[in-house]
Amino acid sequence: MSVNKNIIIIGGGASGLFAAIKAKENNPQKDVAILEAQSRVGRKLLSSGNGRCNLTNTSCSKKYYHGSFRKFIDIVLGNCSVDRVIKEFMKLGLMTKVEDEGRVYPVSNHAGSVLDVLRFRLDALGVETICDTRVNDIHRQKKGFYITTNNVDYICDKLIVCAGSCASPKLGSDSSVIKILKELGHNVTPLSPALCPIKVKSELLSSLKGVRVEGKVSLLEGENIIKEEYGEIQFADNSLSGICVFNLSSEMKKARKPCIAIDLLPYSDKKYIINILLKHKEIYNNINIENLFTGVFVKKLGMVILKQAQVLPFSRKISSITDDEIERIADVIKDWRFEAQKSNDFSHAQAVSGGIAGSEINPYSMESSIINNLYICGEAIDIDGDCGGFNLQFAFASGIIAGENV
Ligand SMILES: Cc1cc2nc3c(=O)[nH]c(=O)nc-3n(C[C@H](O)[C@H](O)[C@H](O)COP(=O)(O)OP(=O)(O)OC[C@H]3O[C@@H](n4cnc5c(N)ncnc54)[C@H](O)[C@@H]3O)c2cc1C
Structure with a gap:
């Protein structure tokens, strides 16, 4: 049995939640759904910043990022700056504050506040969040994609991949979707743990x-x-x-x-x-x-x-x-x-170095240059940032850009 949707987002993490909001805001008449492997969305977001969620950084610039295609990060941050991310959160009702070294946190000091404003907006827009649904494979069709999962299968016209990489796998991500994208023709630079002891x-x-x-x-x-x-x-x-x-x-x-x-x-x-x-x-x-x-x-x-x-x-x-x-x-x-x-131990890593080559993604839309109508965001891409809110900034920014261009 398969279910039809117009736009599917794989992964309900930082990038996926924002991508889904923007996709639905820009396509109100279309069915937008998130497929999430875990029993709830945003588990990593809840653990971020020691439970306080350091969501971005006011001194954000290219120098805090690493990856094989540095021009990429400049364009993404140019298209969706720190100010823009903070304003997007303000529109959702989140109040933020700036601490030492430009680190931005919710005034509540609770990562739950960040997740809640995203979840409530998704509900208000009517985006379907389908949990306990692990994507096992993606097949290209003449028009769109056929997605197999541990539950029912899905067919969609446009697909946004926001499934992260394999940092702290107990919080959800295991790089399984990166492997699927590799089989579909994408180049993947070697994965190694980052932001770890x-x-x-x-x-x-x-x-x-x-x-x-x-x-x-x-x-x-x-x-x-x-x-x-x-x-x-x-x-x-x-x-x-x-x-x-x-x-x-x-x-x-x-x-x-x-x-x-x-x-x-x-x-x-x-x-x-x-x-x-x-x-x-x-x-x-x-x-x-x-x-x-x-x-x-x-x-x-x-x-x-x-x-x-x-x-x-x-x-x-x-x-x-x-x-x-x-x-x-x-x-x-x-x-x-x-x-x-x-080390190859990802269990204590907060980020991953390596991933889908940035050179194969259009940074103005996050659309793959290998596969039409497929968009890739967040940690799955070969970009990682220093500690201080830079990784979430990239995840949110790339999600917003993809959602607006889908
Ligand atoms: C403990 C910890 C603390 C952190 N603190 C901060 C911080 O304070 N500031 C900061 O900037 N960064 C922080 N980071 C890094 C930041 O959380 C990540 O860079 C960011 O969450 C990446 O967003 P993402 O959307 O790409 O992936 P994720 O947030 O990892 O979301 C991916 C989602 O996809 C789902 N998924 C994966 N595979 C599948 C599949 N096959 N089918 C369906 N769903 C799937 C996962 O379950 C997950 O929900 C922290 C990381 C950790 C581990």
């Missing part, structure tokens, strides 16, 4: 679990810096985390043998740090070296720095530290190196 090799990290410190992290290939970021670094059992680390993870694929360097005091040079340590030697000369970093780092971190610099045992008095040891400690503080491991 970076696994590193170090036996010392387990004792730092839960410790957070402000610093600079750099992704290196040999001595060549691929990217560096400032911010709060979080230590975990066998990985480094925090927004600054997340932003490096997207670039891991650029390194053959990636390495992470941490600068724990980025605003002080090595000479200044050596002077501070000499001063500490003078003040605390008669106490154990494990207290050397009093007033600078938490004790746990200080002890690991000493181990890394091989300044042991902890029972030694601070007065016994030699100039050579102080030099080694300063080196660890300024340039602590970790061998990083590339």
